[in-house]
Amino acid sequence: MTVYFIGAGPGDPELITVKGQRLIHSCPVIIYAGSLVPAAVLEGHRAETVINSAELHLGQIIELMRTAHANGQDVARVHSGDPGLYGAIGEQIRHLRELGIPFQIIPGVTAVAASAALLECELTLPDIAQSVILTRYGDTSPMPPGESLGSLASHQATLAIHLGVKHLARIVEELRPHYGSDCPIAxxxxxxxxxxxxxxxxLDDIVQRVQAKGFRRTALILVGRVLGSDTFSESALYRAGHAHLYRP
Structure with missing residues (x-):
């Protein structure tokens, strides 16, 4: 018996790994984050038990896993995006280890990757940015020391901010000194x-643009010069004359 933490991807039911889909179809117990995972992701399952974890607290979720373990039933624990990022799996894993229940993590497509695809951009460009910082700006827990938005922004890397759209005006003011008012933001x-x-x-006009759209939740913020630049060097990988293992 194994608990499988499965990344269901950002929303499109086709953006799930073949392995993740296979496990959803085969596990007799499914516990899914119904507030974030579309029902279409579960299509084709043959589970005896399907439970929406949005209605449960942690203790209830662990009890369901403990019962499945006692019955020898594999569990598909389905999270949105990639479970290793803001998936709240760490606390579940801690309990599973204490109970001696085996588990595996099945990666998924992140909202950051999906957003970059929609914006038709590469988040790392030569001469512009070679680093991507993923962070959050929520109210539910404080940021650890050294992870304030200003300190992260000081690197001027591409920045992906989760859970922050309702604080957008405050975020813009913290980013402006580091990126400049003309920096692209999506x-x-x-x-x-x-x-x-x-x-x-x-950064100069995004607050007004977002207000016009009416976005208030379930939105990702991307900041950086990669979003608006077509002036950058070509990568060494495909540059004529650059030798490597496969192109001597």
């Missing part, structure tokens, strides 16, 4: 869902 609402939408602007 806000992507429900990437890959049927009602997906996004807006691209600058």
């Amino acid at each position: 806000v992507v609402h429900r990437a890959t869902w049927p009602d997906q939408d996004w807006v691209l602007g600058s």
Whole structure:
């Protein structure tokens, strides 16, 4: 018996790994984050038990896993995006280890990757940015020391901010000294869902643009010069005359 933490991807039911889909179809118990995972992801399952974890607290979820373990039933624990990022799996894993219940993590497509695809951009460009910082700006827990938005922004890397759209005006003020008012910024609402939408602007006008759209939750903020630049060096990988293992 194994508990499988499965990344269901950002919303599009086709953006799940073959392995993740196979496990959803084969596990007799499914516990899924119904507030973030579309029902279409579960299509084709043959599970005896399907439970929406949005209605449960941690203790109840662990009890379901403990019962499945006692019955010798594999569990598909389905999370949105990639479970290793803001998936709240760490606390579940801690309990499973204490109970001696085996588990595996099945990666998934992140909202960051989905948003970059929608914006038709590469988040790392030569001469512009070679680093991507993923962070959050929520109210539920404080940021650890050294992870304030200003300190992260000081690197001027491409920045992906989760859970921050309702604080957008405050975020812009913290970013402006580091990126400049003309820096491109995008806000992507429900990437890959049927009602997906996004807006691209600058730190100078993004607040007004997002207000016009009416985005209030379930949106990802992307910041950085990679969003608005077509002036950058070509990568060494495909450059004529650059030798490597496969192209001597």
